[in-house]
Amino acid sequence: ILNVEQSPQSLHVQEGDSTNFTCSFPSSNFYALHWYRWETAKSPEALFVMTLNGDEKKKGRISATLNTKEGYSYLYIKGSQPEDSATYLCAFITSGSRLTFGEGTQLTVNP
């Protein structure tokens, strides 16, 4: 059983704050790591697909880094806005296309 752990479980920040959260995954047999953003009453939407150790990806105010040797990825949000409020999921793939999801970090940005 693959264990994907995310921390913190939930986070409350003020508008304008920058924040980050962590995804830990088994470092062996790594194939890819995905980050998804999941707003309440909607479906998960892909943010990043990361495959190489040292990868850094950015989309607007959101960025992510990947360390496959030690088995972790960080997601950063710069200058959080209320519309960033969502659950952020990471998912790990060893081979094939089977994603194992973490339980997510629930972010609330207060105006």
Place this chain on the structure above:
Amino acid sequence: DAGVIQSPRHEVTEMGQEVTLRCKPISGHDYLFWYRQTMMRGLELLIYFNNNVPIDDSGMPEDRFSAKMPNASFSTLKIQPSEPRDSAVYFCASSTRQGEEQYFGPGTRLTVT
């Protein structure tokens, strides 16, 4: 493209009844996935297909669950007979290639009474 399409969006049924959930993936996507979301277990993969062939069904909870993909544009997830513990949101997703980002449908909220 309209994205991944799922139907129905909501289903309420009585225990013991057969339930069929439907999914139309994005055209050109070779991979199709069925997920279940529950409070207890989060988002878990039930089964996935590549080019209409089931590749990994190890997440299917028991024999009451079955999934088919008769062609590239249609898949079904069937529960027979349904039980109250099957109540969950079921998502279908598709992707172009192995390991690539997955596009999720809006989900079907199933309630079994």
